[in-house]
Amino acid sequence: MTKKFYLETHGCQMNVHDSEKASFALSGIDYEMTQDPVDADLILLNTCMVREKAARKVFSRISEIKSRYRKNSKKSGLPLFGVMGCVAQSEAERIFEKSRDVKLVLGTQAISKLPELMGQLEQGFSRAIDVRLSKDADFFELKAESRQTRHSAYLTITEGCNKFCSFCIVPFTRGRERSRPADSIVGEARDLAVQGFKEIYLLGQNVNSYGLSGKYHSNALNGLELEEGGEQITFARLLERVARESGIPRIKFTTSYPRDFDEEIVRVIDDHENLCEWIHLPVQSGSNRMLRAMRRGYSRQEYMLKIEAIRRARKEMAITGDIIIGFPGETEDDFNETLSLAAEVEYDGLYIFNYSPRPKTPAAAFTDSVPDSVKTERFQKLQELQDRIQSRRFARFVGRIEEVLVEGKSARSDSDFTGHTRSNLIVNFPADQDMLGKIAKVKILQAKHHSLYGELI
Numbered sequence: 001m002t003k004k005f006y007l008e009t010h011g012c013q014m015n016v017h018d019s020e021k022a023s024f025a026l027s028g029i030d031y032e033m034t035q036d037p038v039d040a041d042l043i044l045l046n047t048c049m050v051r052e053k054a055a056r057k058v059f060s061r062i063s064e065i066k067s068r069y070r071k072n073s074k075k076s077g078l079p080l081f082g083v084m085g086c087v088a089q090s091e092a093e094r095i096f097e098k099s100r101d102v103k104l105v106l107g108t109q110a111i112s113k114l115p116e117l118m119g120q121l122e123q124g125f126s127r128a129i130d131v132r133l134s135k136d137a138d139f140f141e142l143k144a145e146s147r148q149t150r151h152s153a154y155l156t157i158t159e160g161c162n163k164f165c166s167f168c169i170v171p172f173t174r175g176r177e178r179s180r181p182a183d184s185i186v187g188e189a190r191d192l193a194v195q196g197f198k199e200i201y202l203l204g205q206n207v208n209s210y211g212l213s214g215k216y217h218s219n220a221l222n223g224l225e226l227e228e229g230g231e232q233i234t235f236a237r238l239l240e241r242v243a244r245e246s247g248i249p250r251i252k253f254t255t256s257y258p259r260d261f262d263e264e265i266v267r268v269i270d271d272h273e274n275l276c277e278w279i280h281l282p283v284q285s286g287s288n289r290m291l292r293a294m295r296r297g298y299s300r301q302e303y304m305l306k307i308e309a310i311r312r313a314r315k316e317m318a319i320t321g322d323i324i325i326g327f328p329g330e331t332e333d334d335f336n337e338t339l340s341l342a343a344e345v346e347y348d349g350l351y352i353f354n355y356s357p358r359p360k361t362p363a364a365a366f367t368d369s370v371p372d373s374v375k376t377e378r379f380q381k382l383q384e385l386q387d388r389i390q391s392r393r394f395a396r397f398v399g400r401i402e403e404v405l406v407e408g409k410s411a412r413s414d415s416d417f418t419g420h421t422r423s424n425l426i427v428n429f430p431a432d433q434d435m436l437g438k439i440a441k442v443k444i445l446q447a448k449h450h451s452l453y454g455e456l457i
């Protein structure tokens with residue numbers, strides 16, 4: 001009999017995409033998805049460690065689901081609980097220790113092992129776990145027809161990271177950087193185009209360090225190990241291949257890393273109409289002192305040279321970024337440098353995070369010297385500045401006609417649909433159901449705080 005699973009995803013696009021892969025793996029062993037945990041035989045939490053106290057949140061979420069289940073489910077006993085994602089990778093033993101309900105812990109490279117681990121539990125094992133990290137791990141290949149979305153798809157090109165920025169847990173939870181062979185990426189993109197997908201996002205923790213077409217095991221900057229027959233290509237060349245050979249109308253990518261981002265990428269975007277005008281280039285701080293402490297490997301001046309290269313492009317690009325507030329040792333002067341950088345760049349969107357330490361990272365040993373009240377104050381100051389910049393930036397779209405991929409109903413209004421522009425801004429507009437999945441021309445009538453509003457033409 002078909003069983004049901006409920007899967008809750010927290011965190012970034014990589015996690016959203018991993019959840020798609022886990023759903024696909026479960027469908028192969030006769031599980032189907034339910035949106036209600038009360039109906040589920042298996043409850044999987046896909047976790048993220050970007051926010052503080054992530055592990056604690058996992059346990060409180062399990063308690064909430066359990067009490068809802070007990071109140072509302074007609075089944076006897078409890079469903080099986082599983083944890084995947086960064087918390088699973090980083091805190092596997094603690095999860096088992098702290099919660100007897102969790103029977104399954106699935107590391108970030110173990111999604112393809114999900115059927116095998118479920119099999120172990122069915123055979124009577126009291127728990128199943130796979131948190132191995134290997135530089136040789138294969139990429140999970142997801143068939144275009146088994147995607148959960150129909151119009152826009154994530155496509156992994158690199159996994160893991162070798163940068164070891166001092167605040168970041170990714171190298172410990174996702175392992176060393178690996179690049180997927182270019183033929184496999186281009187092949188998947190082509191399949192998606194045949195299935196009618198209009199847009200893809202090429203994904204990786206650091207897509208710009210994509211280095212070789214053959215499967216390789218280390219970052220281009222740290223020495224190459226090329227498999228037989230492999231050919232070295234850069235991210236710019238990969239982008240060019242996907243643009244030329246996939247047949248996908250809109251191609252976006254994230255996340256870029258300032259040190260590895262180069263002008264050649266801008267040139268390639270300029271040369272191919274299906275490469276979209278959006279670059280997410282996290283800076284994290286405007287102060288060179290902080291950038292050094294964060295071990296980012298570039299200076300403010302070097303970052304600004306990349307921004308200038310993007311601004312010189314033929315296409316008008318949208319630039320978004322990430323900034324961390326209150327990194328250990330951040331002074332008022334450091335913070336003012338960040339404010340002045342944000343004003344200079346004029347981001348179209350900015351994700352601001354208050355710093356909090358992550359276990360295992362070098363910065364966790366630094367004294368978290370900036371009081372929470374100061375972090376909050378600085379956060380608000382930067383957010384206010386960004387809101388002013390964003391209003392100005394968004395206003396330039398009013399009266400323009402933008403290409404929007406119609407992705408679904410707006411959460412705010414029954415008659416409105418929502419989608420993204422090529423520059424990745426959200427647009428809401430009235431439309432009919434039959435527009436779903438189409439690339440529409442929308443005249444922008446109004447610029448709001450975080451989105452645009454328009455009408456179909």
Ligand code: SF4
Nearest residue numbers: 161163164165168170
């Ligand atoms: S480059 Fe990004 S993912 Fe890699 S360590 Fe730095 S912040 Fe983390």
